[in-house]
Amino acid sequence: MIERENKAAKYKLVKGVVLWLTGLPCSGKSTIAGILERMARESNLKAEFLDGDVVRQSLSHDLGFSREDRDAHIKRIGFVCQLLARNGVMVFASFVSPYREARDSNRHLIGAFVEIYVSASVEACERRDVKGLYKKARAGEIQGFTGISDPYEPPLHPEIICETEKEAPEESAAKIWNFLEQKGYLVRRSHKSII
């Protein structure tokens, strides 16, 4: 039993960390985070995937998309990420989070914070338009839509940039995973280890 678990569990998480994926709607954030989550589960790591769909229901039901509301939303997520990370959890936080100041404030709060800029042009994101939101934003049915009628402030010094017009999601995920290994958040387990 222990042996079988070890074969699957190739990595150990040394300390909690927040992987903050920011970028335009449909830039590919959640696709990459989903792959990372699968990788984490394969190693039985403690991991949580938070995105707008989940958090807007549970924590930010009352909030809209004004600057003030977006800031409050990101602040609440920051609090939750902080609690999880300091208890040894790997958090995949996938949020448009268009404002630099709100992201930086979470970085400051959390410490173990890896900012990942998921970069793609508005045109490329609009071509994907998974949920038909760009179409609605162009038609004026959604106000304050990031990239169309609301600003996006790219990170100035992100730890990682994923250019999703050039890279496959698996490549982006591998790049992030390697970064975590290099920085010592993840270490490879030996098959012979008991724990």
Next chain:
Amino acid sequence: MIERENKAAKYKLVKGVVLWLTGLPCSGKSTIAGILERMARESNLKAEFLDGDVVRQSLSHDLGFSREDRDAHIKRIGFVCQLLARNGVMVFASFVSPYREARDSNRHLIGAFVEIYVSASVEACERRDVKGLYKKARAGEIQGFTGISDPYEPPLHPEIICETEKEAPEESAAKIWNFLEQKGYLVRRSHKSII
């Protein structure tokens, strides 16, 4: 080094759990939770103490004390507690949480949920009045104050009742700790164990 850690770490937390302390303002919830938190820290257990002061700043800045707002507040806390507990954390949640339905809803969501009714008469709580809130409520300066101008619904089937007019906070804390041992959340470590 390992040996020294083991001497302090008398208990091991087998799985995450939420200790939900409910009761009137000044009934003694946070005092008991504070003692439990210290006990958890002495054993190097993963523990978080959440109370109104912390959470109203970070998650519920926008919320007041209407029934609707209180329900939203308790729901947000439930989401956070769920995330922490399923990642192996012991959560001390100290909230007046006057409505049965909101507490039950968190119990249902979280599963590993121990409801602790911190019981004291309004008169006893009012005599303590640590922050002078009862005085303000009596003077009409605070509206909707639980126990004075707002209802409190005691738990019907709490796992534990702490009668703080009869028990010292240390006794209440010990009772809760013993319950966690009996239910297998906590196990005593052997000094000779390696982990």
